[in-house]
Amino acid sequence: MTDILKSDIKSILKGINNKDYSIEELICHYIKKVDSLDKFNLISEKIYDDAITLAKQADSKTMEERRPLEGIPIAVKDIFCTAGNKTSASSNILKNFKSPYESTVTKNLKDAGAIVLCKTTMDEFAMGSASDTCNSGHVINPWTKDFSNPLTPGGSSGGSAGIMAASGTCFSLGTDTGGSIRQPASFCGVVGIKPTYGRCSRFGIIAFASSLDQAGPFTKNVEDGALALTHMVSYDSKDSTSSREKMPDLFKNLKSGIKGFKIGIPKQYDINGIPPEINDLWDIGKKKLENLGAEIVDISLPHTKYALPTYYIIAPAEASANLARYDGVKYGFRSEQKFEDLNEMYCKTRGEGFGKEVKRRLLIGTYVLSSGYYDAYYLHAQKVRKKIIEDFNIAFNQVDLILTPTAPSDAFVIGEKVDNPISMYLNDIFTVPSSLAGLPALSIPGALSNNNRPLGLQLIANTFREDLLLTGAYALEQEIKFNSEPLLGV
Amino acid sequence: MLIDEKITIKIASLAKLELTDNEVKEYSKDLTNILKWMEELKEVDVSNVEPVTSVIKNELHEREDIVLDNTVEQEKILSNAPEKVGEYFTVPKVIE
Numbered sequence: 405m406t407d408i409l410k411s412d413i414k415s416i417l418k419g420i421n422n423k424d425y426s427i428e429e430l431i432c433h434y435i436k437k438v439d440s441l442d443k444f445n446l447i448s449e450k451i452y453d454d455a456i457t458l459a460k461q462a463d464s465k466t467m468e469e470r471r472p473l474e475g476i477p478i479a480v481k482d483i484f485c486t487a488g489n490k491t492s493a494s495s496n497i498l499k500n501f502k503s504p505y506e507s508t509v510t511k512n513l514k515d516a517g518a519i520v521l522c523k524t525t526m527d528e529f530a531m532g533s534a535s536d537t538c539n540s541g542h543v544i545n546p547w548t549k550d551f552s553n554p555l556t557p558g559g560s561s562g563g564s565a566g567i568m569a570a571s572g573t574c575f576s577l578g579t580d581t582g583g584s585i586r587q588p589a590s591f592c593g594v595v596g597i598k599p600t601y602g603r604c605s606r607f608g609i610i611a612f613a614s615s616l617d618q619a620g621p622f623t624k625n626v627e628d629g630a631l632a633l634t635h636m637v638s639y640d641s642k643d644s645t646s647s648r649e650k651m652p653d654l655f656k657n658l659k660s661g662i663k664g665f666k667i668g669i670p671k672q673y674d675i676n677g678i679p680p681e682i683n684d685l686w687d688i689g690k691k692k693l694e695n696l697g698a699e700i701v702d703i704s705l706p707h708t709k710y711a712l713p714t715y716y717i718i719a720p721a722e723a724s725a726n727l728a729r730y731d732g733v734k735y736g737f738r739s740e741q742k743f744e745d746l747n748e749m750y751c752k753t754r755g756e757g758f759g760k761e762v763k764r765r766l767l768i769g770t771y772v773l774s775s776g777y778y779d780a781y782y783l784h785a786q787k788v789r790k791k792i793i794e795d796f797n798i799a800f801n802q803v804d805l806i807l808t809p810t811a812p813s814d815a816f817v818i819g820e821k822v823d824n825p826i827s828m829y830l831n832d833i834f835t836v837p838s839s840l841a842g843l844p845a846l847s848i849p850g851a852l853s854n855n856n857r858p859l860g861l862q863l864i865a866n867t868f869r870e871d872l873l874l875t876g877a878y879a880l881e882q883e884i885k886f887n888s889e890p891l892l893g894v
Numbered sequence: 895m896l897i898d899e900k901i902t903i904k905i906a907s908l909a910k911l912e913l914t915d916n917e918v919k920e921y922s923k924d925l926t927n928i929l930k931w932m933e934e935l936k937e938v939d940v941s942n943v944e945p946v947t948s949v950i951k952n953e954l955h956e957r958e959d960i961v962l963d964n965t966v967e968q969e970k971i972l973s974n975a976p977e978k979v980g981e982y983f984t985v986p987k988v989i990e
Contacts (some may be wrong), residue, residue, distance in 0.1 A: 504970040505963070602950050615949065641957050647950060713932040724909060731910075733983050738976035743986045747910070755912030763911055767902065767921055768928060770909040781932065786945035788938050793946065825924055826931055842949030867950055 409571040427475030474517035479576035494538040497757030507608025524563030533831035535562025558588030583835025586847040590810035590860025601842030602647030605640030613722035630654040652871035663697030668803035672708035711837040717785035724769030810860035814853035849886040
């Protein structure tokens, strides 16, 4: 059964249908795999008992009763509320919180037959780019060879990206606010997709920055990504920004190739100080797309350099509003110190319950929203954001897709960037602009770096054109033929 | 320094965060650097630009004000409370 871990979802479903193995056998096989990954700190909670019960129920179903993802094991970032399980967003302030309800995205997947094996560790409240702000310690990239200098899986969805790299589940869920799916996908050598803002319901996803947060899958390959995404998205009346736009059939033209596609290369993404191997990979990507019959078009996104500072005003501002709910009253952690009054209880609870980076962002957000500074920072940033969106609108009048590197480096050693928040924020330099514009984007593995670590390429499409995005990614994936895998420390 | 310790203490109190003296020092430095980094946004001419309110063309939809999900039990919700008495969440005394 060892080969199953390398198989795509379609083959696994076929194996179940052919009775090559039962769903229970499949689930137990994956559980064994997940248990072997403890040293990477990818998992925040294992949900094996429920998974085995569900597997037994699934096995007893007739062929006709089986749903499209029946028995497929998945891992879920600990930012999705899953009913009856601990859901803490890797924060002490939500330690021991058991969600009484289910997020819409996980409900959709469970309704399609997927089985949740575990919740995965992440940067606290998804604030980070290295999965090193998690309350259970840093998460380790399965590509690490030297455990005295462990590599980051990227962040914030580091646990979910890592478990895919290690073939611990068939797919996993992440959320992406400024790059939190795509950057870890790049660092871990897997596919990571962020759909258009509004495609996946945000109901039941612990909020970070509500105008940016989107759920998406990590998968082994693009075809699995199309399948996972198809079963995640829905219009949801419980999320007022949920989109009613119909999702195009992602499989219809998935394999029809990209002959005649116009692919934009934004000159502003050629940034000083980026390692040459990143630009080399970008060139390889361009050439492969040309080989496939696409036309490369130079485009300009003139406001690109303003995207990061814009993001670091808007995202912390929204976070400071969203995280106001953690007050130690109705759920989560309450400080055990003595209090004179309610205000002191709030301040002590929040001061102790939140970690360093979260507090830093709450302070930034509170400052930029505070009286006298709102216009100069927050309102100004929302106007610059408009300029960034207009850049993309102009570009997508000329091209079908945009190609860029995903991240400005390969996976770095944990602890390398902790002393300088801005150098950590630069990790998202290529992913933040499309987030600010709400565009669908993904990362696919492109090559190994000089250090033998994965490097990703990013494709960006116009809003609601996930079909073009995946067709482009599928074609490029076939041409790149990335087939390296982590050694998992053995 | 753009953000001195007095300002950091004021922002922290607005954000309802109790900080240690060391944290106040460190965050004052961090916030100063981060806000300096944001200064470059001032180069962008945004006259006559409307601020973004939504990234996709989407009207905020309304729905009937009815209960959609009444399956969540009160007991389950109360079980997450750090302190409770009977059916109530409890907090330190507010009124003398």
